[in-house]
Amino acid sequence: MSTIKDIAKKAGVSPTTVTNVIHGNYARVSEATRVKVEKCLKKYNYTPNMGAMILSQKDSRIIGVIMFMEPRWNETVLEDPFSSAIIGAIEEEVHSLGYYVMLQITTSEEEVIRLAKTWKLAGLILVWVPKNIGPIILDSVESPVVFVDSHFDEDEDKYHYVNLQDEKGGHLIANHLISMGHKSAVFLANDIFFSGTDLRRFNGCKTAFKESNIEFDDFNKILLSKERNERYKVYSSLIGDEMPYTALIFSSDYYAAEAVSYFQDCNVKIPDDISVTGYDDNIFSRLIRPKITTIHQNSGEKGRVAVSMLMKLIKKETVDLKNVKLDVELVIRDSVKKLNN
Amino acid sequence: MSTIKDIAKKAGVSPTTVTNVIHGNYARVSEATRVKVEKCLKKYNYTPNMGAMILSQKDSRIIGVIMFMEPRWNETVLEDPFSSAIIGAIEEEVHSLGYYVMLQITTSEEEVIRLAKTWKLAGLILVWVPKNIGPIILDSVESPVVFVDSHFDEDEDKYHYVNLQDEKGGHLIANHLISMGHKSAVFLANDIFFSGTDLRRFNGCKTAFKESNIEFDDFNKILLSKERNERYKVYSSLIGDEMPYTALIFSSDYYAAEAVSYFQDCNVKIPDDISVTGYDDNIFSRLIRPKITTIHQNSGEKGRVAVSMLMKLIKKETVDLKNVKLDVELVIRDSVKKLNN
DNA sequence: CTGTTAGCGCATTCAA
DNA sequence: TTGAATGCGCTAACAG
Numbered sequence: 001m002s003t004i005k006d007i008a009k010k011a012g013v014s015p016t017t018v019t020n021v022i023h024g025n026y027a028r029v030s031e032a033t034r035v036k037v038e039k040c041l042k043k044y045n046y047t048p049n050m051g052a053m054i055l056s057q058k059d060s061r062i063i064g065v066i067m068f069m070e071p072r073w074n075e076t077v078l079e080d081p082f083s084s085a086i087i088g089a090i091e092e093e094v095h096s097l098g099y100y101v102m103l104q105i106t107t108s109e110e111e112v113i114r115l116a117k118t119w120k121l122a123g124l125i126l127v128w129v130p131k132n133i134g135p136i137i138l139d140s141v142e143s144p145v146v147f148v149d150s151h152f153d154e155d156e157d158k159y160h161y162v163n164l165q166d167e168k169g170g171h172l173i174a175n176h177l178i179s180m181g182h183k184s185a186v187f188l189a190n191d192i193f194f195s196g197t198d199l200r201r202f203n204g205c206k207t208a209f210k211e212s213n214i215e216f217d218d219f220n221k222i223l224l225s226k227e228r229n230e231r232y233k234v235y236s237s238l239i240g241d242e243m244p245y246t247a248l249i250f251s252s253d254y255y256a257a258e259a260v261s262y263f264q265d266c267n268v269k270i271p272d273d274i275s276v277t278g279y280d281d282n283i284f285s286r287l288i289r290p291k292i293t294t295i296h297q298n299s300g301e302k303g304r305v306a307v308s309m310l311m312k313l314i315k316k317e318t319v320d321l322k323n324v325k326l327d328v329e330l331v332i333r334d335s336v337k338k339l340n341n
Numbered sequence: 342m343s344t345i346k347d348i349a350k351k352a353g354v355s356p357t358t359v360t361n362v363i364h365g366n367y368a369r370v371s372e373a374t375r376v377k378v379e380k381c382l383k384k385y386n387y388t389p390n391m392g393a394m395i396l397s398q399k400d401s402r403i404i405g406v407i408m409f410m411e412p413r414w415n416e417t418v419l420e421d422p423f424s425s426a427i428i429g430a431i432e433e434e435v436h437s438l439g440y441y442v443m444l445q446i447t448t449s450e451e452e453v454i455r456l457a458k459t460w461k462l463a464g465l466i467l468v469w470v471p472k473n474i475g476p477i478i479l480d481s482v483e484s485p486v487v488f489v490d491s492h493f494d495e496d497e498d499k500y501h502y503v504n505l506q507d508e509k510g511g512h513l514i515a516n517h518l519i520s521m522g523h524k525s526a527v528f529l530a531n532d533i534f535f536s537g538t539d540l541r542r543f544n545g546c547k548t549a550f551k552e553s554n555i556e557f558d559d560f561n562k563i564l565l566s567k568e569r570n571e572r573y574k575v576y577s578s579l580i581g582d583e584m585p586y587t588a589l590i591f592s593s594d595y596y597a598a599e600a601v602s603y604f605q606d607c608n609v610k611i612p613d614d615i616s617v618t619g620y621d622d623n624i625f626s627r628l629i630r631p632k633i634t635t636i637h638q639n640s641g642e643k644g645r646v647a648v649s650m651l652m653k654l655i656k657k658e659t660v661d662l663k664n665v666k667l668d669v670e671l672v673i674r675d676s677v678k679k680l681n682n
Numbered sequence: 683c684t685g686t687t688a689g690c691g692c693a694t695t696c697a698a
Numbered sequence: 699t700t701g702a703a704t705g706c707g708c709t710a711a712c713a714g
Contacts, residue, residue, distance in 0.1 A: 003707055014685040019709065030683060047458040051395025052707035055690045060392065062443075071433045078425035079624050087428070088419040091446050092412045100460075102403075103444045105432050117388040119441075261628045283420050287602045287629060344691055355701040360693060371699060393691035396706045686713075691706105698701080 002044040011040040022048075059122040059143075063094050063310065066112055067105045068128040073226045080254045081282045082299050086148070089303030090125060097311060109133040109140075116141045123310040125303075126150065131196060134159065144313035146306045151196025156323060160313065162306045165325045166197055169295040170204020170249075172330040173277050176293065177247050178212045181340030182275065185209075185220065185247040186238070188255060192223045198251050201279060205249060220245075224255055231255065235262045243274055246339060253278035253285040256292050260335070271337035281331050290334035297328050343385040352381040363389075400463040404435050404651065405484075407453055408446045409469040414567045421595045422623045423640050427489070430644030431466060438652065450474040450481075457482045464651045466644075467491065472537060475500065485654035487647045492537025501654065502664045503647045507538055510636035511545020511590075513671040514618050517634065518588050519553045522681030523616065526550075526561065526588040527579070529596060533564045539592050542620060546590060561586075565596055572596065576603045584615055587680060594619035594626040597633050601676070612678035622672050631675035638669050 004022075008015045013033055020028045021037040029037075040046075054060045065087065069077050077083060091101050099122060104115060107130075116124060121143045129137070129150035138145055138158065146160045177185055187205055189198035202221060209216035224231050238248060250256035256278035260270050270276055270290055278285050278294035285292035305324055312319045345363075349356045354374055361369045362378040370378075381387075395401045406428065410418050418424065432442050440463060445456060448471075457465060462484045470478070470491035479486055479499065487501045518526055528546055530539035543562060550557035565572050579589060591597035597619035601611050611617055611631055619626050619635035626633035646665055653660045 004709095005707075015708080016686085016710085017684060020684095023709095028683065033683085047455055049396070049461075049707050050459050051392050051397075051401070051461065052690090053709085054392025055390070055396050055692085056707080056709045057690060058709070065444075071436070078429040079422040081420040081422070081425075084419035084422075084425040084428075087425075087444070088446065091444055095412070095445065095447070100456075101444045103406075103428070103432055103442045104436065105429065106436070114388055115441075118391050120390075120392065257628050261630070264630055284628065287598050287625065289602075289605055289630060345693095346691075356692080357694085357701060358699085361700095364693090369699070374699080390691050393706090394693085396690090396708085397692045397694080398706065399693070684714080686711105688709105688711090690708090693704105693706095695704080696702090698699105 002046050003049070004046070007037070007040050007044060007046055010044060011037045013037060022046075054120050059314075060100075060120045061098065062100045062102050062119050062121050063090075063307075064102050064104065064112070064115055064119070064121045064124045064143075065090055066115075066124065066126050067103075068107055068126065068130060069105055070107050070226075071105055076226060076228075080252070081284075082252075082254075082280060085282075085299040086127065086303040089300035090307055093304050093307035097307070109136050112137055113140045116143050123314050125306050125310060128195070130193065144310060146310045146313070148302060148306050149197055151200070159322070160309055160319060161323045161325075162302055162309065163197075163323070163325050164297050164302075165328050166200035167204035167207070169279060169297075169328040170201040170206075171208045172204075172328070173249055173279070173293075173295060174205040174208035174216075176330055176332065177249070177275070177277065177336065178208065178214065180275070180336050180338045182247045182336075183214055184245045185216070185249050186245045187221045187249045188234070188251060188259075189221065189223045190251045190255065192225055194221075194223055198223075201251050228258075231258065232262060235259050236266070239263065239266065239268050239274065245274070247275040247277065247336065250276065250278050253280040253282045253292060253294055256294070256335075257284035257288050260288055260290070260292065271335050275336040277336060285331075285333070292335045293333045294331050295328045296331045297326065302326060343387050344390070345387070348378065348381050348385060348387055351385060352378045354378060363387075395461050400484075400655075401441075401461045402439065403441045403443050403460050403462050404431075404648075405443050405445065405453070405456055405460070405462045405465045406431055407456075407465065407467050408444075409448055409467065409471060410446055411448050411567075412446055417567060417569075421593070422625075423593075423595075423621060426623075426640040427468065427644040430641035431648055434645050434648035438648075450477050453478055454481045457484050464655050466647050466651060469536070471534065485651060487651045487654070489643060489647050490538055492541070497664065500663070501650055501660060502666075503643055503650065504664070504666050505538075505638050505643075506666045506669050507541035508545035508548070510620060510638075510669040511542040511547075512549045513545075513669070514590055514620070514634075514636060515546040515549035515557075517671055517673065518590070518616070518618065518677065519549065519555065521616070521677050521679050523588045523677075524555055525586045526557070526590050527586045528557075528562050528590045529575070529592060529600075530562065530564045531592045531596065533566055535562075535564055539564075542592050569599075572599065573603060576600050577607070580604065580607065580609050580615065586615070588616040588618065588677065591617065591619050594621040594623045594633060594635055597635070597676075598625035598629050601629055601631070601633065612676050616677040618677060626672075626674065633676045634674045635672050636669045637672050638667065643667060 008018045124145045127148045134152045278292040281294045281296035285294045345359045349359045465486045468489045475493045619633040622637035626635045
């Protein structure tokens with residue numbers, strides 16, 4: 001466990017010089033000593049002590065990655081490849097930049113605030129933050145913050161976001177259904193809280209339907225529970241004798257796939273008996289039969305953009321685009337029936 | 342940012358006393374001062390500075406969770422719900438015990454060693470560690486280590502493992518195939534390196550087949566690439582004119598599901614044309630049609646057991662069972678055809 | 683270009 | 699039962 005002092009002694013220089021070499025402060029070190037010190041650093045296998053670094057006021061190089069989710073849904077929600085894709089992408093980026101990822105899954109803003117202080121976090125990436133607590137966190141935390149898949153109305157300019165063109169996605173899906181002759185659909189939201197993401201996707205649909213003079217309002221909206229049995233009840237209510245809708249617009253591929261599977265068990269034919277659309281274009285939509293018509297998003301990209309935005313904030317560079325909305329596109333597959341001709 | 346000193350001043354006591362209160366050293370503090378100090382702690386919202394803690398020799402309370410995986414396969418591999426399930430479970434446990442999770446995805450043992458030193462990690466949970474580098478890490482790291490889904494032959498006693506009864510799983514699957522009248526099968530391993538996990542699952546199959554006097558050796562083994570196109574080539578080679586096998590034994594549901602999907606695109610009927618089995622019993626095997634016959638494992642449990650074992654090591658309690666092998670069971674679904682009558 | 687010094691916040695002697 | 703002093707490894711302000 002060689003320290004800077006040790007290295008300094010071995011190299012016959014002062015600790016300061018060693019620090020300067022380590023931090024690439026080459027202006028303050030001669031070529032010769034630099035080389036000499038670098039050799040010793042290698043030879044004695046110097047490893048920094050982050051405790052000391054944090055203590056001496058530099059930030060910790062830790063990026064806190066917080067997924068807002070009740071721990072008891074951990075395994076359920078994390079089953080969705082979206083979470084892993086974004087975690088993986090963030091880790092890769094952060095790692096390659098010489099920072100560290102501290103992961104936390106929580107619903108408590110206090111915990112996040114405490115975490116940031118305790119570790120002097122270099123930055124925070126917050127995923128799925130509920131509307132009311134985003135502002136609180138931002139106000140109480142010193143570290144720069146980037147929000148992913150989160151929405152807060154007021155003062156949009158205070159926040160740094162990475163989101164999706166969720167309205168556009170909803171619009172694309174609904175328009176596709178309309179073009180296939182569908183006139184009655186229901187939107188199945190991912191969350192009983194009807195998050196900002198769900199809301200925007202729903203609104204996109206609404207706009208499209210309105211443009212075609214098709215009624216589509218809050219009655220066409222169902223909020224899915226995180227409890228699987230509750231969801232199954234909903235699914236089964238959707239396939240009664242006289243099916244009230246010709247199409248089910250899911251706000252995620254995960255639940256769309258689950259529903260398709262459920263319907264198949266009930267001998268309901270997709271898309272002949274009822275059409276289904278998803279959102280995300282994740283592996284489920286491709287693996288399942290029928291393959292699901294959905295909205296493509298690049299969740300890895302989301303993570304990468306979040307990291308690069310955060311890095312700019314950390315380095316106090318100006319962030320030109322505070323509110324990134326990644327593009328989406330419609331992927332037509334086999335889960336929507338053509339009703340017109 | 343109130344420090345211990347601040348609190349001490351406010352409470353009119355010495356820093357030492359405050360520390361003692363914080364650490365529950367009630368033997369060294371009078372009831373009255375304890376209450377007084379506790380009030381101040383609350384009032385001024387004391388948050389510890391982990392930098393200082395690390396520096397003053399106590400461990401960091403950070404648990405390093407390392408997934409051994411080439412970053413470029415991040416998104417692919419993490420698509421498998423297994424990874425998220427185990428990460429989620431570990432985070433939940435670690436979190437509830439007042440520790441922190443630092444996540445890293447890497448293939449480099451040096452990086453792991455450096456991480457452990459740099460952060461004075463309280464402990465390490467290493468997932469999917471290649472055979473040759475496990476021993477190196479254990480020798481070079483001060484922190485206690487628990488290995489998950491990793492296998493090293495020599496000196497089994499040195500290591501702390503959480504694995505699966507992989508042989509048993511292989512045995513169960515093969516026996517099921519045999520009971521359904523299958524006499525020729527091929528094993529599709531998850532990795533071109535044929536990891537210890539793959540090997541054990543394969544050996545389980547081998548034993549079962551041998552017991553029934555069916556030939557099953559290295560010719561019945563194919564190593565799948567992480568490159569999707571490469572896998573597709575393999576799948577397509579399996580369904581030539583005269584199919585060489587009646588059953589495909591996949592070492593994961595992930596690839597089993599992918600193959601089933603691929604076969605369906607090629608108009609190969611599962612299980613009529615060829616039978617398929619998986620391993621893991623993850624969401625894919627349930628969502629897909631036909632539902633896949635597979636081996637159930639509880640990946641969340643794996644994470645929890647790993648954490649509890651690690652905690653014992655951290656607290657220097659004796660670990661009675663160093664080599665946990667979680668039980669598995671056969672889940673019969675619809676992807677295996679009955680060939681006998 | 684290089685070295686000396688002080689201090690970050692905490693736990694831990696040791697002394698009272 | 700309480701407090702004062704020390705040092706962990708590093709950075710940065712200041713001197714040389």
